[in-house]
Amino acid sequence: MTLLAVDNLTVSFPTADGTVQAVRGLSFSVEAGKTLGVVGESGSGKSVSALTMLGLNPGADITGSAVFNGKELLTMNQQQLRQIRGADIAMIFQDPLSSLHPHFRVGWQIAEAIRAHTSVNKRDAKTQAVELLRLVNIPQPERRVEAYPHEMSGGMRQRVMIAMALALKPKLLIADEPTTALDATVQAQLMELLVQMQNEVGMAMIIITHDLGVIASVADEVLVMYAGRASERADARTTFFSPHHPYTRGLLGSVPSATGVVGSRLTPIIGSPPSLISVPTGCGFHPRCPFAMEMCIDDQPDLVEIPAGGHHVSACWLPPEMTGVGVAMDTARQRYASAHRGVRSSKLPGVVAAVEGATVYA
C-alpha cells in the first residue's frame, strides 16, 4: 500500500538575489512499513522536500502534490497539518543538541508531544515518556526523564528525539541526517535502533542522508537527488550494485573502503553542486559528469525505466547498457552486503547473488 505519494513537487524561495529553486519536479512514493533512503549532497533539496510536506517552510512557493494516506498535504491549512505533524508523520533532525529545547527536561518535552495530540493528563504522559525512553534503550529511564538535554551525550539526545518521534506511533518517520552529528559507533547503534523501532511500530521511514553507508543496511529503496531533482531511484540492491546514473556511481566511488587495494585513491566527484538560483541547462549534473555529451547540455533527461532492475529509473541520457560499468567495491556496498546476509536477507530475494558478486570484487 502506498503511504505517501509525491508528484512533481517544486519548491522555490524568493530571495533578494533571485529565486532559489530548491526542488524542481520531484516524484517518489513510500510504501507503508518500508524504508526509503534519500541521498544527495548538501543543497540537493532533500531536507527541503521533507519540511515542505509538513508545512515547515514558511515563505516558500510550492506546486505539485503530496498525498499522504489518501489526503493531500500541500493544500492543508496549518491547523490540519498540525494534527498530522508529530502524530502521523514524525520527524527527527540532524543535531540533537540544538533540536531539543535547552531549558526543558527531556521527559517534559516528550510528554508535551503526547499531550499535543491526546487528552492524557500530565502524570500519565510522563509515565509514557519513561516507557518510551526505556524503549529506545536509555539506561535508568526513571532518572533520565528528569534530565536536561545538556546533561546527556549526543547519542542519548538523539535517542530522546527518536523516543519523542515514536510517542504517537506515527505511520511515517522522516529522519533528516539522523546520525551526521554523531560519531561512527553511535551511528551504527542508532540505525540499528531505528530498524528495531520500525519492526516494533510498523512505520515507514524516509532516511535523508548524504552518506550512502548510513542507509546501506536499512533502506528498501534509494532515491538519489541532485540539484533539486531525482537523478536515480531503485531498490537498494540495484542502487549499490548496478547504478546507472553517473552521479550515483560518483557517490559510491567517493566512499572510502576498509578492504580496498592499499594505496588506491578515492574517486571524488569533481567540482561542487550548482547554485540553485542559476541551475545549469539540460541535465543539472552535466558540468561535473565524466560522461557528459552534447545533448546533456541542452536537454533535461526525465526518469526512464532501466529494464534490467526492479523499479529502477534513472534520469540520464546514457544507454541502459552502461548500467554498473566501472563501479568498484566499496564500504557502502560491503555494509549493504553484510547487513543483508543476516536478519533481513530473507526479505530481499536475489541478495545471495549480490554477496557472491561482492566476494569476487573484494
Place this chain on the structure above:
Amino acid sequence: MTRFLIRRIILGLVTLWVIITLVFILYYARPGVDPARELAGRAVTPALLANINKAYGFNLPVYVQYWNYLKRLVPIPGQFNLGISNNNHLPVTTIIAQAVPIDISLAVGSAVIWMVLGISVGVLAARRPRSLWDRGATVFVLTGVSMPTFILGLLLLYVLYYLLTIHGIAIFPKPGSYTPITTNPLEWAHDLILPWITLALITAATYSRLTRSSLLEVLGEDYIRTARAKGLSERRVVYRHALRSSLTPIVTQFGIDLATVLGGAIITESIFGLPGLGLAVVQAIEVQNLPVVIGIVLVASFFVVAANIVVDALYAVLDPRVRVS
C-alpha cells in the same frame, strides 16, 4: 544552585565594600580636603567645625576613621548609622526610610507597565516582521528612546492634568500627591499613575526592541522547528518555547532599570513633586548636605548590587545550563 547563589552574594558583598571604600576616600580621605568643612555646608562657624570634627572623629588617624565608618555601616539595629543631616538635624536613615517607599512604589508600578507593554509590542513585531504592526512598533520604540523624560512628563501633566482639569474633567491627581499603599491602595495607584506612565513609556521602548530581536533570533532555532514538528500550536510554540528562551537579555536589562528607579528617579520625581530618593538627593546637593548625599549614594548602590544578584538568580531559574557552571 545554592553554591551558585552563595558565590554571587559574596561577590555582591565585595562589590559593595569597594563602593563603600571609594565613597570614604572620595568624601573623607581625599588629599587636600577638609571633610569637616565639606560636611558643614554653607553656614560655617568655627564652633560647628569643631563639633563635626569631634562627632566624626576627623582628628583621628585615617585608618581609625575608616574602621569607625565601616562599623557604622554594619546592618545591625542600633549600630547602623548614616549620620545626621546638617540641614534639619534628622538622622539620614530616617530621611531615607521616608523616601524609599515612594521609590519602591514608583519602580513596582512602572515596571509592571513597561514589562507588559514592552514585551507585548515586541512579540507582535517579531511574529509579523515587516508588517504594519512591526512598523508601528518601530515608531513607538524610536519615540520612546528619543523622548526625554522631562518633556514626556511635562506633556502628560499639561494634557492629562492641566487641560482636563481646567475643562472640569479632574481624573488625574495634582502633582505632589502621594498616598501610602497601606493607607489606601486605590488612592496610591491613582496618585502614581502619571509618573508610572512617564517612566514606563520611556523604558518600554527598550524592551520591545530587545524582545523583538531576541525572539526573532530564537524563532530561527532548530528546537523551534522541533516544537512545530511535534504538532504544537503556533501560540504554544511562540509563548512557551520561544519567548522562554528570549527572556535572558530582557531579565538583564530589567535588573539595571529596576535598580536605577529604586535608587531615585531624579527627573520623574522632580516633575511630579514626589519626595523620593531622587528629589531628596537633588535638594541635598543644592545645599551641600553631604551626609544625605553619601547616604543616598550608598543606598542606591546597594539596590544596584542587590538587583544584579536577583538577576543572576533568575538566570539560573530560567536556564538550567547556568546552574552547573
